[in-house]
Amino acid sequence: xxxxxxxxxxxxxxxxxxxxxxxxLWLILTSFKYEVDVVNPSLIFKxxxxxxxxxxxxxxxxxxxxxxxxxxxxxxxxMILGVPASYALVMAKFKKNGDNLFFWFISTILLPPVxxxxxxxxxxxxxxLLDSYASLIFTYSAMNIPIVVWMMRxxxxxxxxxxxxxAKIDGASELAAxxxxxxxxxxxxxxxxxLLLIIFIWNEFFFALHLTYTRAATLPIHISTYxxxxxxxxxxxxxxxxxxxxxxxxxxxxxxxxxxxxxxxxAIKG
Amino acid sequence: xxxxxxKSILTLPAIIVVALVTQIPIIITLCYxxxxxxxxRPDLPRKFVGFIYYKKLFSSNEFWxxxxxxxxxxxxxxxxxxxxxxxxxFLLYRPFPGAGIVRTLIISPFFIMDSVIGVFWRNVMLExxxxxxxxxxxxxxxxxSQTPALLAQYPLFVISALIIWKWTPFFMLVLMAGLQSIxxxxxxxxxxxxxxxxxRIYRIILPMLMKYITISLMLGLIFILKTFGLxxxxxxxxxxxxxxxxxxxxxxTTFLGWNIGKGSSIAVILxxxxxxxxxxxxxxxxxxxxxxxx
Numbered sequence: 355x356x357x358x359x360x361x362x363x364x365x366x367x368x369x370x371x372x373x374x375x376x377x378x379l380w381l382i383l384t385s386f387k388y389e390v391d392v393v394n395p396s397l398i399f400k401x402x403x404x405x406x407x408x409x410x411x412x413x414x415x416x417x418x419x420x421x422x423x424x425x426x427x428x429x430x431x432x433m434i435l436g437v438p439a440s441y442a443l444v445m446a447k448f449k450k451n452g453d454n455l456f457f458w459f460i461s462t463i464l465l466p467p468v469x470x471x472x473x474x475x476x477x478x479x480x481x482x483l484l485d486s487y488a489s490l491i492f493t494y495s496a497m498n499i500p501i502v503v504w505m506m507r508x509x510x511x512x513x514x515x516x517x518x519x520x521a522k523i524d525g526a527s528e529l530a531a532x533x534x535x536x537x538x539x540x541x542x543x544x545x546x547x548x549l550l551l552i553i554f555i556w557n558e559f560f561f562a563l564h565l566t567y568t569r570a571a572t573l574p575i576h577i578s579t580y581x582x583x584x585x586x587x588x589x590x591x592x593x594x595x596x597x598x599x600x601x602x603x604x605x606x607x608x609x610x611x612x613x614x615x616x617x618x619x620x621a622i623k624g
Numbered sequence: 625x626x627x628x629x630x631k632s633i634l635t636l637p638a639i640i641v642v643a644l645v646t647q648i649p650i651i652i653t654l655c656y657x658x659x660x661x662x663x664x665r666p667d668l669p670r671k672f673v674g675f676i677y678y679k680k681l682f683s684s685n686e687f688w689x690x691x692x693x694x695x696x697x698x699x700x701x702x703x704x705x706x707x708x709x710x711x712x713x714f715l716l717y718r719p720f721p722g723a724g725i726v727r728t729l730i731i732s733p734f735f736i737m738d739s740v741i742g743v744f745w746r747n748v749m750l751e752x753x754x755x756x757x758x759x760x761x762x763x764x765x766x767x768x769s770q771t772p773a774l775l776a777q778y779p780l781f782v783i784s785a786l787i788i789w790k791w792t793p794f795f796m797l798v799l800m801a802g803l804q805s806i807x808x809x810x811x812x813x814x815x816x817x818x819x820x821x822x823x824r825i826y827r828i829i830l831p832m833l834m835k836y837i838t839i840s841l842m843l844g845l846i847f848i849l850k851t852f853g854l855x856x857x858x859x860x861x862x863x864x865x866x867x868x869x870x871x872x873x874x875x876x877t878t879f880l881g882w883n884i885g886k887g888s889s890i891a892v893i894l895x896x897x898x899x900x901x902x903x904x905x906x907x908x909x910x911x912x913x914x915x916x917x918x
Contacts, residue, residue: 367715368726374789375729378736380756381744392748395759439638446632455635457906462646464902466850468874469895470649472656472888475879496645499638557737559853560871564879578739578857588748595740606735607728614801617794618839 378599385592392588405593414594417576421556421598424487424572428494429551435495436502437544441536443503444510445518456507459500467497467560475564485567493565494555501554502547505616509543510536546612553602553609573598650895656888663882677889686865687890693780694869698848701787705844706837708788709795716796717803731793741786742857750774750782779859779867786854791847795840802836803829835908842905849898870894 384392386401409415443455474493475484483489513536521531537544559574566575577598580591606613660673681687716727733741749756752771761771775782806829814824852871855861861868861876868876870890878887 363715364720364722367712368722371726371729375732377745377749377789378732380748381740384748393754395756435638435641438634442632442634455639457910459638459642461902461906462642464846464905465646465650465898466871466894468850468852468871469653469891469898470646471874472878472884472891473649473652474645476884492641493645496641499642503638553735557735559738559856560850563856574737574739574853577737577743578853580743586747591743592748595744599736599740602735602737603732606731610728610731613731614797618798618843 378603381592381599382596384589385596387589389587389589405590406597408590409593409597414576417571417573418597420487420570421572424490424494424570425552425555427487427491428498428555429548431491431495432498432502432551433544433548436499437506439499440503440506441510441532444507445515456503459503463497463500463504471561471564474561478565484565485569485571487570489565490562490570490572493561494558497561498551498554501551501616505547505550506540506543508615509540509547513539542612546609546616549605549609550613550616553605556602653888653891653895656884657892659885661884663884673885677886678893681886681889681893689865690868690870690873693865693867694849697780697784697787697851697869698845701784701791701848702841702844704784704788705791705795705848706841708792709799709840710837712792712796713799713803717800730796733790734793736790738790738853739857741790742854745782745786746775746858775858776863779863783851783854783858783867786858787848787851790854791844794847795844798836798840799833802833805836806832838908842901842908845901846898846905849894849901870897 383397385405386403387399388402388404391399409418478484478489517535517539518531521535526534557574558572559578562572562575563578566572573594577591577595580594609616657677658672658674659670660668660676661670662668712730716723716730747755752758752773757774758771810828811824814828819827850871851869852875855867855869855872856875859867861872865873871894874887874890874894877883877890881887
């Protein structure tokens with residue numbers, strides 16, 4: 355019954371997919387062009403790596419480093435706070451309250467960030483923490499804990515409780531049971547969650563725009579101000595953009611299997 | 625019993641941190657919305673003004689234009705995303721040689737940061753005198769007429785197109801998961817019973833897909849309602865207010881106009897709109913989750 359697709363449809367969908375992807379391909383191609391060739395739409399051109407070598411010499415490296423530090427620290431913090439919380443909520447027997455807490459966590463993901471940014475901006479300003487790593491790392495960690503709690507919940511629920519009960523009967527402590535049984539079994543869930551967080555935080559624009567200027571600014575902010583500050587250097591801008599989009603795109607490709615579960619915060623297993 | 629309290633303590637740090645950046649700021653925003661506080665006008669005292677900003681907003685044309693923009697942007701994008709997502713899902717859920725590559729190509733725009741999408745499309749793709757659109761336009765044989773400046777003429781439409789480009793993969797992925805969850809036996813039984821393809825789609829596939837469609841619509845709605853980066857990097861909400869949506873309106877009022885009171889009132893209105901959507905979503909999610917747990 356699940357017969358393979360007719361060849362004509364196969365060709366049609368392949369062409370559609372290529373057109374859909376084409377702007378990204380065009381961006382990557384443009385990054386290898388000399389600035390004079392950029393306005394020429396020809397696919398044949400003399401390639402250059404100039405823009406990439408300039409990137410690693412110039413101040414762009416500073417923004418790249420900021421992005422890496424902030425994404426890494428926020429992801430780790432969110433995981434460290436979120437995974438135990440999720441585990442406790444799944445395993446603890448306060449079922450009714452536990453469910454309510456889960457829904458409280460999710461309600462915070464769903465609210466638009468503009469609704470909280472004004473007080474957060476004013477508080478960080480008064481603490482003299484604007485344009486610092488601390489302000490962004492704190493905000494990103496907190497914003498992503500609910501995603502961790504929800505995603506891990508769906509993975510922890512997959513683990514049969516008999517396994518944990520058996521370990522306890524054998525005399526293992528809670529902690530030992532977690533590290534010896536739960537952790538190895540939910541390894542895939544943990545890595546999938548981390549990959550998703552890295553993608554979200556790396557791409558985050560809204561809070562970075564409000565809470566940073568230059569010192570702690572991340573790549574998305576630099577790219578958005580690039581054209582007004584540096585003028586019409588499309589090829590160079592494309593090179594920075596290519597560099598900025600490759601890490602999340604590669605992680606997304608690798609993570610395809612768990613993507614649906616992550617994006618629907620565990621509601622659909624995919 | 626000891627283990628029980630021990631475990632619930634594990635949730636405490638997470639709850640505190642999340643409350644600090646979400647719950648408490650929302651309450652503060654609500655308070656700000658009742659105060660006159662214009663940072664760039666130190667001559668005006670900071671004072672309690674009650675519902676004045678809300679009254680002013682509801683009676684201003686600007687507010688209703690932005691309301692309309694937000695709804696158009698959100699619901700037009702959602703409808704097209706769903707239609708395209710279903711189409712792609714139907715074409716891609718059955719394996720064929722190269723299906724993996726095709727799927728990978730289609731989901732790619734979803735991982736691209738908004739600022740790159742905005743800056744790249746505004747310049748390299750859509751710039752009327754040098755962008756790719758200029759060459760496509762010439763190639764199609766309209767040498768004489770000028771390439772239209774799409775972003776200036778139809779800003780809302782272009783932003784919507786970019787949202788669709790980015791969010792269709794999300795719908796496709798969720799709906800593909802839905803299609804793959806339908807047991808083959810049911811479809812085979814339907815074939816044996818002599819149904820035709822349309823009957824199978826309407827009577828079996830669509831009803832079984834309903835849960836997936838509602839979840840993707842609800843989450844898509846919430847995410848698209850938040851759209852900010854694309855507006856910021858393509859049009860800055862302009863020309864005038866032509867492409868301003870609620871999130872950008874809050875930004876413009878609060879961080880460009882420095883009117884904290886008015887900005888907060890708009891944010892509160894957006895919270896109310898989002899909360900009403902979230903309530904419906906909760907009911908659906910609860911149903912989906914309890915079904916799955918059983």
